Amino acid sequence: MMTNKRTNKIKQNREKNKGKKKKKQSPPPLFQKLCGLETLITVERSLGVVGLAGLDRLLAFQIVHTLSATCREFKVQAKPIAAFLEHLQCQALDPEWLPPASSTSSSETAKFYAAVTKKLEPLAHRLGSSLLAVGHAQLLRKSITHALCLRSRLDASHLNSTLQALDASLLTDLMAHYQDPQHKPYPLDDDKKNILPELSKLLDASGLSEPFQTIYIATEPLSGLSVVLLVLFLLAAAKLDFTPSLATLVMMNKNKYNRSKQLPLDGFVLVVGVHTMLKQFHPAYTRQLLAYLSQFISSSLSGLGTVSSSKQLPTEIPRELSNMAWFIDSFCRVAQLPPPTHFLPLDILRALLPSSPSY
Template sequence: TSLAKIIKLQIHAIMEVPTRLDKDKLKDYAQLGARYEVAKLTHAISIFTEGILMMKTTLVGIIKVDPKQLLEDGIRKELVRRVAYALHKGLIFNPKAKTSELMLKLKEMAATMDGFYRSFEYIQDYVSIYGLKIWQEEVSRIINYNVEQECNSFLRTKIQDWQSVYQSTHIPIPKFPSVDESATFIGRLCREILRITDPKVTCYMDQLNTWYDLKTHQEVTNNRLFSEIQDTLGTFGLNGLDRLLCFMIVKELQNFLSVFQKTILRDKAMVDVFKAMLSAVNPVKGIVANASKVYANAVAKTQKIWGPYLESIMKVGQMQILRQQIANELNYSCKFDSKHLAAALENLNKSLLADIEAHYQDPSLPYPKEDNNLLYEITASLEAAGIHNPLNKIYITTKRLPYFPIVNFLFIIAQLPKLQYSKNQGMTCRKATDPVDWSPLVLGLLTLLKQFHSRYTEQFLALIGQFIRSVMEQCTSQKIPDMPSDVVGALMFLEDYVRYTKLPRKVAEAHVPSFIFDEFRTVL
């Protein structure tokens, strides 16, 4: 209870003294009453600790009792109980709130956690324990346990408490009844972020790392959100959020594939459209005659299937953006707080990749064996330090799917009329009533294609290249001076695709003449 009182005083009463202070404000910061109270409580704690530490190790029956260990365990129990309760209570959101309470709640939570941390740091010398070590161990345990419980909803075989490496019978982490569909606070936080950055109601500006409301054009949130989460939940929290997003992406991709196989490929009329389209675009290196009519017909006939398709792709894209932002924040803080670790991890990663590439060039060179955990373990460390690219991840195993490139091609050209190019903002949505957000669309499609053989991606890019060439050819022959907006959209897609995947520009120039690629912005 004394520790609880100190925590309360540290959070609510005592102001931190700034490094520079005006003389006349000294009295305000003195807060003699509160500081006297803290000193009194500290004195009581230190006398209590002294008494315990003077006791010798004794045997109770056959059980050996170490007073110092007993004291530490008691402190750990109290810390776990209080922090877990604070996180549970502090991160409950009202989904019906007009403006999101997310940042406000995170700021309050950060202040509470900081109070806990400072109190612990303050008290450690008086109770002769390593406060920071205990703090990091227990807080990471609480957060990782909650992440594990949240991820259980995505697993067929759940991880029970007795199987969990984070739960302990000795110092148990309390479980709280769920408030909504999420099992824990980390799920609530994740779903609140997904709710406010939903591509249906917001527009993501990649250059600014900011989400804007589609209707009011007000800023919804930006990358400060992730710094705030870092302040509140630390690296463990961001890492846990990242893991949860991975599970959500996997689930979304699995749902998407089942829809693709059960709905699209079983619809005979659709399959006929795809067949007709394939014969119309053959050979892909050529140009489609009467292009705009051929493409418009195919899009019109397939219009009804794109609703759920678009929703799934944009959800995946949205989660990929969040994962990128999290990786960015983790990497930034890692380079600041432990630059040697960041440098060591980066170098080890590069050298491992170089060795693996060398092995594939010459199989006689060494390669980590199957029973070697090195790659698995370094991946966890790299992800914790944000040294990874979420866009390169393979989330699910896939089988060959017929018509996959042509379906995705038709999907993207069906979305292009809903978008417009603006010089300042890039590709934006034409009507707020028919929302399509460009970045999630590109990243979602990119992630989806990444799950399949690279041959599909090549065919898909070839179809887009052919679309651009064919429509441009038709415009030239009909002496239409302006570049059609759909062609601009397709070129922007190729450009962004190359940029996000970090592929050489030659990949796109194989399908579109380089002069179109280089000059298309100048004619807009």
């Protein structure tokens, strides 16, 4: 009898559960803050100022390792397509102020960039994954630098002021020497050779260094680097959307609540990583990349005929062009460079930006 009652109850519960509708699970949020102000406060309380300085050096060594490995891998992976990269640099994309050589209309321009993107996409993806890691590490270093600088100003204001004055005076003397070496002697003789290394350590520990302007490694020329970075920006511009609440480009999917299974792209992180990579090379690499980005915008606009006779842009701007303009603006802000007005008019750049321009 007891077993029959239990079986009847089980059957009744099953029938009730069948009648009930399953509740829909709430989708996970698109954006989750992994490291913010609270995290840095916790790290500072647990490690202290000395621990923060050590963490900053650890991140710097990680960036050095990643950049060195990236340069070595790029040399190996670019060898099979070296002729194609040279053709793009010397013929197809030269000169930068004109549309690509093989394109005379909007369809041909789109086909040209699509073919180049398809050819260089594997190399750009591998390069992008490394640059995203570098960008995250650089942003962490920037946050740690702000925390160290605040602590040095509050706890050791005299030391902070002395380091700033010594750094400025040494830089002034060194620049004066290299501008006129005959009349301006070298300020650091044999007895003062150790001043620069010791000063560099103190500046890093006091938060007076600038991670975005740091040269981490000594590099050799990499042929085709600017072209591959152009393809990387083209791939990112097609996948990202501008979010006003975050003031950056993020990967969004309005229909599904999961991001792409490819690279977890973040616009500003990518810009910082690319800038750090180019900072290790001659400034001509940076100029060439800005020229290629501006060439893409100008050729797309001229090919599509978006600039009317009244010199006004249409109401609907293609997302790729708007994102590319945002990349140029953000890159110039991070690199502390003026906008490339010699390649792209400033009014067009301002009109294409999804947010208010920084100049």
